[in-house]
Amino acid sequence: MNPDIVKERQNASFDVQKLTYILDGGPEKTKRRREISLVLNDPDFDEEDPNFLSRSERYEQAVRKSAQMILKLREYGISDPAEINCYKSVVRGNFHESLGLHYVMFLPTLYSQCDQEQSKKWLPLATSFEVLGTYAQTELGHTHLRGLETTATFDPTTQEFVLNSPTVTSIKWWPGAGKTSNHAVVLAQLYTRGKCHGLHAFIVQLRHMDTHEPLPILVGDIGPKFGFSEVDNGFLKLDHVRIPRENMLMKHVEPDGRYVKPASAKLTYGTMVFIRSLLVGLSALVMAKSCTIAIRYSAVRHQSEIRSEPEPQILDYQTQQYKLFPLLATAYAFSFVGQYMTETYYRISGDINQGDLSELPELHAVSAGLKAFTTWTTNTGIEVCRMSCGGHGYSRSSALPDLYAEFTPTCTYEGENTVMMLQTAYLVKSYRQAKAGEQLRGIMSYLNDMEQRHVRAHPASARPALVDINDLSDLVESYKLRAALVESAAKSIQQELQKRRSHEDAWNNSAIDLVKASDAHCHYMVVKLFTDKLSEIGDPDINLVLTTLAQLYALHGIALNSGDFLQAGLLTVPQMQQIPVRIKELLCLIRPNAVALVDAFDFPDKVLSSVLGRYDGNVYENLFEWARRSPLNATEVHESFHKYLK
Ligand SMILES: CC/C=C\C/C=C\C/C=C\C/C=C\CC/C=C/C(=O)SCCNC(=O)CCNC(=O)[C@H](O)C(C)(C)COP(=O)(O)OP(=O)(O)OC[C@H]1O[C@@H](n2cnc3c(N)ncnc32)[C@H](O)[C@@H]1OP(=O)(O)O
Numbered sequence: 001m002n003p004d005i006v007k008e009r010q011n012a013s014f015d016v017q018k019l020t021y022i023l024d025g026g027p028e029k030t031k032r033r034r035e036i037s038l039v040l041n042d043p044d045f046d047e048e049d050p051n052f053l054s055r056s057e058r059y060e061q062a063v064r065k066s067a068q069m070i071l072k073l074r075e076y077g078i079s080d081p082a083e084i085n086c087y088k089s090v091v092r093g094n095f096h097e098s099l100g101l102h103y104v105m106f107l108p109t110l111y112s113q114c115d116q117e118q119s120k121k122w123l124p125l126a127t128s129f130e131v132l133g134t135y136a137q138t139e140l141g142h143t144h145l146r147g148l149e150t151t152a153t154f155d156p157t158t159q160e161f162v163l164n165s166p167t168v169t170s171i172k173w174w175p176g177a178g179k180t181s182n183h184a185v186v187l188a189q190l191y192t193r194g195k196c197h198g199l200h201a202f203i204v205q206l207r208h209m210d211t212h213e214p215l216p217i218l219v220g221d222i223g224p225k226f227g228f229s230e231v232d233n234g235f236l237k238l239d240h241v242r243i244p245r246e247n248m249l250m251k252h253v254e255p256d257g258r259y260v261k262p263a264s265a266k267l268t269y270g271t272m273v274f275i276r277s278l279l280v281g282l283s284a285l286v287m288a289k290s291c292t293i294a295i296r297y298s299a300v301r302h303q304s305e306i307r308s309e310p311e312p313q314i315l316d317y318q319t320q321q322y323k324l325f326p327l328l329a330t331a332y333a334f335s336f337v338g339q340y341m342t343e344t345y346y347r348i349s350g351d352i353n354q355g356d357l358s359e360l361p362e363l364h365a366v367s368a369g370l371k372a373f374t375t376w377t378t379n380t381g382i383e384v385c386r387m388s389c390g391g392h393g394y395s396r397s398s399a400l401p402d403l404y405a406e407f408t409p410t411c412t413y414e415g416e417n418t419v420m421m422l423q424t425a426y427l428v429k430s431y432r433q434a435k436a437g438e439q440l441r442g443i444m445s446y447l448n449d450m451e452q453r454h455v456r457a458h459p460a461s462a463r464p465a466l467v468d469i470n471d472l473s474d475l476v477e478s479y480k481l482r483a484a485l486v487e488s489a490a491k492s493i494q495q496e497l498q499k500r501r502s503h504e505d506a507w508n509n510s511a512i513d514l515v516k517a518s519d520a521h522c523h524y525m526v527v528k529l530f531t532d533k534l535s536e537i538g539d540p541d542i543n544l545v546l547t548t549l550a551q552l553y554a555l556h557g558i559a560l561n562s563g564d565f566l567q568a569g570l571l572t573v574p575q576m577q578q579i580p581v582r583i584k585e586l587l588c589l590i591r592p593n594a595v596a597l598v599d600a601f602d603f604p605d606k607v608l609s610s611v612l613g614r615y616d617g618n619v620y621e622n623l624f625e626w627a628r629r630s631p632l633n634a635t636e637v638h639e640s641f642h643k644y645l646k
């Protein structure tokens with residue numbers, strides 16, 4: 001064990017184990033997660049570091065691993081969905097799996113959209129992995145749902161749907177598992193009796209069940225990408241492919257071609273809402289991994305000098321703390337927001353299953369906004385962590401380049417982040433309702449009292465010193481008032497309309513304000529949820545250290561967005577000047593607990609897969625060992641010497 005890291009652990013002011021229990025949701029859950037993590041010791045999961053393999057070898061290794069995962073699930077008797085997720089997250093490590101889409105999109109779509117008869121047919125096939133599925137929605141030319149071109153036309157004479165990609169731009173593009181899957185849920189515009197009824201989901205067989213040869217369908221892999229090398233994102237061109245009427249999910253077409261309207265057309269989009277909710281938790285996980293690597297490494301790395309003494313740990317540099325500790329605070333904040341998002345998703349989707357769709361718009365808006373907010377922040381955070389590790393952060397052995405490459409498409413898939421932020425219609429609608437005197441419930445209820453507490457620029461002399469920057473509840477209140485930026489967005493729309501612009505142009509001309517409003521709303525939610533969580537934590541030592549992190553999160557956010565808070569008169573200039581001073585004090589308070597705070601995330605070394613983030617801190621000898629395994633070192637003299645240099 002590296003002596004620096006031993007010393008760091010001795011300095012901790014709280015019980016790390018107890019904090020792990022809080023993050024997991026209780027000691028029993030921690031115990032079970034650790035038991036599940038033991039599967040990593042199974043030699044059947046031994047594999048080559050993907051960084052030393054070609055794309056094709058990576059894909060093959062990933063398929064082997066996915067198949068092993070299924071066999072082992074059965075062997076270990078893991079069947080609870082939450083435990084399956086935990087097991088898969090552990091085994092998957094920092095990479096995606098080739099069968100990922102089957103689990104995260106194909107199966108959930110079947111579960112939520114099959115009727116009884118369809119469930120009877122498809123669920124046994126899909127859960128036994130005879131049917132391997134993907135989710136084919138996006139097209140080469142479009143992602144916007146109303147713009148999708150693939151058609152499904154009902155033919156009552158044969159009781160079939162005819163699926164067609166009429167143009168190049170209508171070719172399905174991006175669905176994972178182009179080579180792996182034999183079925184797809186295909187999203188297509190439904191036509192019956194000559195009328196278009198919008199997007200609906202259809203189950204389409206793509207490949208022969210025994211030979212895996214494609215049916216008369218053009219299907220394949222779209223080629224190498226920024227990351228996602230394990231995943232065979234695919235293309236799919238359907239040329240008048242016929243499928244039985246029974247393959248339409250939720251069966252909205254009667255045998256005579258009559259269309260039966262669903263309770264809400266938006267239910268077809270349910271799988272996306274599910275994944276967007278999951279991505280909030282994934283952001284927390286990846287932020288936590290990145291901080292673990294960067295903070296442990298910073299504790300064992302010595303460089304330069306502060307005083308004329310031996311080189312200090314780089315974690316002692318104030319600038320290093322300023323890079324990493326706000327991200328550490330973010331990892332904790334997002335962990336609690338992830339818990340909230342999961343609970344909210346299951347609560348509201350439970351109501352939806354019972355026929356109560358009243359909270360569907362809020363679920364859509366909250367999941368879209370938080371997905372965008374947390375993935376954007378995490379994406380830039382990973383890169384800050386990588387940079388903070390200097391040259392060794394650039395080595396793939398650190399895992400940080402892989403974490404970045406695998407995570408960055410979360411800002412794009414399941415709805416491009418700007419587009420998701422623009423799903424703020426709900427915020428503006430809520431604002432207008434509140435302004436009209438309606439009492440809002442839930443997370444939007446803060447808009448109820450906006451009329452009394454107009455957020456608008458005050459002259460500097462008139463600004464009240466409303467906020468005690470050391471008081472978290474005051475900070476939450478400031479974020480709440482800043483979230484009333486939605487008022488500015490609503491006003492911008494109003495002004496555009498007064499200029500006789502169309503409703504659509506008024507929205508587009510206010511889009512920057514709308515994204516800002518959405519961002520402010522999400523930021524408020526995160527600060528509030530983090531603060532609310534503190535009241536549940538009885539252990540005084542843990543409460544203290546998490547309160548320090550929550551203060552840092554809130555103040556750092558204000559410092560980054562100082563213009564909003566000043567302009568709205570929420571903070572005075574002298575208060576704003578106090579914030580960097582307070583932030584520096586908080587960095588000092590967090591410093592002795594930094595390693596313990598990342599230890600509490602409890603990532604086994606095999607899951608972290610990072611030489612820099614090793615629990616024992618023995619970085620240098622292992623960096624050397626890793627480098628020696630590089631394929632270029634397989635021979636002392638590389639064949640290129642004989643071919644070109646000699
Ligand atoms: C801890 C975690 C562990 C594990 C996780 C592991 C891994 C992570 C998971 C997966 C990773 C693997 C692979 C990635 C796979 C990726 C898959 C995909 O990307 S699938 C394709 C996704 N595509 C999109 O997301 C498209 C985005 N676009 C849209 O959703 C729509 O076009 C848009 C919402 C932008 C507009 O909708 P539309 O109906 O076309 O138009 P309109 O604007 O008029 O909206 C009408 C009306 O409906 C409301 N609305 C829209 N969507 C929904 C919805 N889903 N639910 C409820 N309501 C919705 C919209 O707000 C509007 O309302 P109003 O009329 O204004 O009231």
Ligand SMILES: Cc1cc2nc3c(=O)[nH]c(=O)nc-3n(C[C@H](O)[C@H](O)[C@H](O)COP(=O)(O)OP(=O)(O)OC[C@H]3O[C@@H](n4cnc5c(N)ncnc54)[C@H](O)[C@@H]3O)c2cc1C
Nearest residue numbers: 135136137138142143174175176409412413414415416418
């Ligand atoms: C790794 C990966 C895996 C994927 N897996 C799948 C899958 O399994 N199945 C599937 O169906 N799809 C999948 N996708 C596709 C993914 O869902 C889309 O790429 C995503 O929804 C974004 O759409 P786009 O690529 O068309 O971007 P575009 O919408 O073309 O975005 C390009 C730019 O235009 C801007 N823009 C677009 N519309 C607006 C607007 N209304 N207002 C303001 N700005 C706008 C965006 O902000 C962005 O800056 C995957 C994508 C990736 C990268």
